[in-house]
Amino acid sequence: MRIRLFNGKVLALANGFEVVCGEVWVEGERIVYCGSSEGVTEVPEFDREIDLRGNLVLPGFKNAHTHSAMTFLRSFADDLPLSEWLNQQVFPMEAKLTEEDIYTLSKLGIMEYLTSGITANFDMYVNSDAIAQASVDLGFRTVIVSGLNNFVHSLKGLEDCYNKYNHFHPLISYQLGFHAEYTTNETLLKGVAELAHKFQAPVFTHNSETLSEVEDCKSRTGMTPTAYLNSLGMFDYGGGGYHCVYFDENDIQIFKEKDMSVITNPASNLKLASGIAPVKRYLDEGINVAIGTDGPASNNCLDMFREMFLVTGLAKVREMDASVVDASQVLLAATKGGAKAMGLQQCMDLSAGSYADLTVINLHKPNMQPENNLVKNLVYSGSKDNVLLTMVNGKILYENGEFFLGEDVDEIYEKCNEIVAQIKGL
Amino acid sequence: MRIRLFNGKVLALANGFEVVCGEVWVEGERIVYCGSSEGVTEVPEFDREIDLRGNLVLPGFKNAHTHSAMTFLRSFADDLPLSEWLNQQVFPMEAKLTEEDIYTLSKLGIMEYLTSGITANFDMYVNSDAIAQASVDLGFRTVIVSGLNNFVHSLKGLEDCYNKYNHFHPLISYQLGFHAEYTTNETLLKGVAELAHKFQAPVFTHNSETLSEVEDCKSRTGMTPTAYLNSLGMFDYGGGGYHCVYFDENDIQIFKEKDMSVITNPASNLKLASGIAPVKRYLDEGINVAIGTDGPASNNCLDMFREMFLVTGLAKVREMDASVVDASQVLLAATKGGAKAMGLQQCMDLSAGSYADLTVINLHKPNMQPENNLVKNLVYSGSKDNVLLTMVNGKILYENGEFFLGEDVDEIYEKCNEIVAQIKGL
Numbered sequence: 076m077r078i079r080l081f082n083g084k085v086l087a088l089a090n091g092f093e094v095v096c097g098e099v100w101v102e103g104e105r106i107v108y109c110g111s112s113e114g115v116t117e118v119p120e121f122d123r124e125i126d127l128r129g130n131l132v133l134p135g136f137k138n139a140h141t142h143s144a145m146t147f148l149r150s151f152a153d154d155l156p157l158s159e160w161l162n163q164q165v166f167p168m169e170a171k172l173t174e175e176d177i178y179t180l181s182k183l184g185i186m187e188y189l190t191s192g193i194t195a196n197f198d199m200y201v202n203s204d205a206i207a208q209a210s211v212d213l214g215f216r217t218v219i220v221s222g223l224n225n226f227v228h229s230l231k232g233l234e235d236c237y238n239k240y241n242h243f244h245p246l247i248s249y250q251l252g253f254h255a256e257y258t259t260n261e262t263l264l265k266g267v268a269e270l271a272h273k274f275q276a277p278v279f280t281h282n283s284e285t286l287s288e289v290e291d292c293k294s295r296t297g298m299t300p301t302a303y304l305n306s307l308g309m310f311d312y313g314g315g316g317y318h319c320v321y322f323d324e325n326d327i328q329i330f331k332e333k334d335m336s337v338i339t340n341p342a343s344n345l346k347l348a349s350g351i352a353p354v355k356r357y358l359d360e361g362i363n364v365a366i367g368t369d370g371p372a373s374n375n376c377l378d379m380f381r382e383m384f385l386v387t388g389l390a391k392v393r394e395m396d397a398s399v400v401d402a403s404q405v406l407l408a409a410t411k412g413g414a415k416a417m418g419l420q421q422c423m424d425l426s427a428g429s430y431a432d433l434t435v436i437n438l439h440k441p442n443m444q445p446e447n448n449l450v451k452n453l454v455y456s457g458s459k460d461n462v463l464l465t466m467v468n469g470k471i472l473y474e475n476g477e478f479f480l481g482e483d484v485d486e487i488y489e490k491c492n493e494i495v496a497q498i499k500g501l
Numbered sequence: 502m503r504i505r506l507f508n509g510k511v512l513a514l515a516n517g518f519e520v521v522c523g524e525v526w527v528e529g530e531r532i533v534y535c536g537s538s539e540g541v542t543e544v545p546e547f548d549r550e551i552d553l554r555g556n557l558v559l560p561g562f563k564n565a566h567t568h569s570a571m572t573f574l575r576s577f578a579d580d581l582p583l584s585e586w587l588n589q590q591v592f593p594m595e596a597k598l599t600e601e602d603i604y605t606l607s608k609l610g611i612m613e614y615l616t617s618g619i620t621a622n623f624d625m626y627v628n629s630d631a632i633a634q635a636s637v638d639l640g641f642r643t644v645i646v647s648g649l650n651n652f653v654h655s656l657k658g659l660e661d662c663y664n665k666y667n668h669f670h671p672l673i674s675y676q677l678g679f680h681a682e683y684t685t686n687e688t689l690l691k692g693v694a695e696l697a698h699k700f701q702a703p704v705f706t707h708n709s710e711t712l713s714e715v716e717d718c719k720s721r722t723g724m725t726p727t728a729y730l731n732s733l734g735m736f737d738y739g740g741g742g743y744h745c746v747y748f749d750e751n752d753i754q755i756f757k758e759k760d761m762s763v764i765t766n767p768a769s770n771l772k773l774a775s776g777i778a779p780v781k782r783y784l785d786e787g788i789n790v791a792i793g794t795d796g797p798a799s800n801n802c803l804d805m806f807r808e809m810f811l812v813t814g815l816a817k818v819r820e821m822d823a824s825v826v827d828a829s830q831v832l833l834a835a836t837k838g839g840a841k842a843m844g845l846q847q848c849m850d851l852s853a854g855s856y857a858d859l860t861v862i863n864l865h866k867p868n869m870q871p872e873n874n875l876v877k878n879l880v881y882s883g884s885k886d887n888v889l890l891t892m893v894n895g896k897i898l899y900e901n902g903e904f905f906l907g908e909d910v911d912e913i914y915e916k917c918n919e920i921v922a923q924i925k926g927l
């Protein structure tokens with residue numbers, strides 16, 4: 076399939092924040108041209124030519140931390156203290172899910188990503204087979220990360236998954252990881268560190284999400300989670316942390332030295348009353364910052380626009396300085412920062428040769444007007460409502476409010492509601 | 502015009518949070534029936550019947566604090582410290598606006614409200630004529646509030662406007678107010694208080710938005726802004742405050758005793774690094790809480806969904822308790838709380854006899870599924886993208902992404918960009 080997107084404003088993110096009036100050509104799964112329309116004299120034949128009418132095309136957002144299948148818990152258990160939420164609501168409900176349920180619930184999450192211009196996710200959940208199949212079946216790009224802990228999975232399973240899902244399908248890759256320091260014993264952690272060395276691979280985990288998590292780790296090990304894990308050799312090939320709300324100076328230096336990524340989840344950190352991450356510090360130190368929605372049970376929506384505003388807004392109020400963490404830094408975190416953390420080197424920007432993972436933003440809406448500054452408009456006033464089109468791997472999966480997934484979407488909604496009814500015992 | 506919305510889920514907000522499968526009938530500018538479809542045997546003739554396909558109809562949101570015409574400053578001056586933003590960017594730009602500019606820029610703001618299910622705004626800006634005309638011409642409901650201060654307007658002008666705009670058009674009303682304590686001298690303030698007594702009317706103003714505002718007032722008067730203004734008799738007939746980020750116990754008691762409204766503006770308070778308002782305290786004390794977007798220069802978008810999530814999310818992280826300020830409290834603030842603050846007693850809910858100000862929410866989108874709890878879905882995962890229809894005063898002004906305003910919307914965008922270019926001297 077050869078697709079031409081023309082007559083648009085192109086924010087390729089390959090040359091800073093330059094916006095050119097131009098076009099993007101897609102052939103198969105890759106971008107073959109991206110740039111100005113000037114100098115384009117011969118236009119090859121396309122299967123489809125889309126007139127962008129002056130709208131904006133940019134790389135798709137990367138949702139760098141989520142648990143997609145938790146869609147079933149959206150609006151089920153909210154407004155509860157964290158421990159009650161987790162132990163009395165989330166865990167007992169999750170225990171009842173089948174693989175088929177996770178497959179269907181993951182699809183619902185992917186659909187929501189597409190409405191927000193998100194073209195890839197970094198997904199941690201209990202069943203990799205179901206996640207991978209849902210993504211492949213819908214044509215979505217997923218980096219799976221292991222959620223190994225004392226209760227689910229094993230080191231053998233982790234290694235098998237690493238080998239399997241890095242050679243499963245072009246849309247799927249796999250990163251080493253574990254749920255969190257506080258749910259994973261030292262034997263397992265040492266095993267993960269060994270795998271990191273064996274594969275020379277980065278490791279990802281929930282890290283310093285709450286103050287009590289950090290304090291507990293310090294009483295047990297005498298170190299912060301970051302320092303403790305690092306002492307096991309966990310991050311010798313890099314990696315990253317989800318949340319990173321409570322870091323001390325030493326933690327920051329470890330992340331810097333090991334070229335690791337901070338994946339911030341601002342909406343979840345608000346809703347679960349975890350805190351506000353020091354994103355300004357991370358950026359000042361040159362640490363790669365990516366953005367994740369976290370799962371729909373704790374957010375509850377999967378919307379990169381809301382997250383982008385929160386990253387800058389919360390940084391500003393945390394530092395009590397309206398000038399910190401500006402829109403361009405946030406947009407980079409939501410796109411290239413995510414791609415870097417997730418190991419998606421071919422999804423960094425819209426330069427020729429990259430995978431055709433992109434989104435088109437409707438500028439003909441009041442919240443995008445006037446066009447004083449397109450990057451600031453995107454980050455400060457953008458909305459799902461502006462997403463005209465989302466393309467993953469060269470295929471248009473969402474356009475003008477409709478999904479093109481080869482599936483009856485109302486049936487997916489119905490199935491999800493049935494799963495919830497069954498789990499609730501209705 | 503008689504319109505029937507049927508086959509929907511109706512959240513009238515007239516009986517708590519009860520959702521009934523039913524319909525809403527509109528005749529002229531008012532609702533004539535709202536409720537279950539059971540028992541509806543005879544359906545009168547309608548000019549238009551809209552099948553809601555199971556989607557949700559609820560009262561329109563009330564944007565209880567804004568400066569609509571500041572759309573021209575969207576993404577023009579961001580990421581700056583507050584004083585630099587205000588004195589070097591906002592004020593010099595505003596000084597160049599004509600009445601015609603304000604008329605056009607207000608229209609752009611109103612269009613954005615409609616995309617977010619907002620059916621009324623509480624608008625403070627320098628030119629009431631332009632604001633009123635823009636609202637009347639587009640069919641939007643506006644409560645104008647005076648922005649009197651040392652530099653613009655006069656007490657005579659305020660009184661004239663109060664008399665004129667409370668008898669101007671059914672869509673327009675007017676409330677006494679002034680910009681802020683720190684921009685308005687005591688002679689003027691005493692004059693406003695006299696008008697409050699003369700008209701037995703409430704008074705509204707920016708109040709305790711920043712810590713330095715409160716500290717400065719205390720050094721000058723020995724009192725907080727709330728206590729000082731109250732000492733002048735300003736609030737003897739009630740009123741309210743925009744922002745209310747820094748209140749002490751005495752301020753809270755004054756608001757409680759005088760039955761005043763707190764109008765919270767969470768996105769603006771983040772973006773300008775002002776702080777996080779103690780909304781939980783206000784609600785615990787039984788103070789009426791309403792929600793405003795503030796102007797597009799300081800937010801930068803006019804989206805009640807983003808504000809609703811922030812009201813609860815910021816309260817949770819402020820109190821470090823995930824259970825505070827739940828979704829139902831937030832939804833009430835965004836609807837009835839706003840209507841109460843703005844004096845829109847006939848726009849409180851969807852009961853028969855009320856003005857037909859409503860919005861229809863698309864539940865057939867992934868972020869609204871599964872339907873564990875519609876109110877929580879609205880507040881925690883709702884988006885502009887879910888707004889199918891917005892009706893003001895019995896007229897559909899926005900439907901399926903299109904505006905029905907009797908105007909060429911692209912021309913409005915173009916004019917706004919021209920205004921910006923002219924002001925920038927391009």
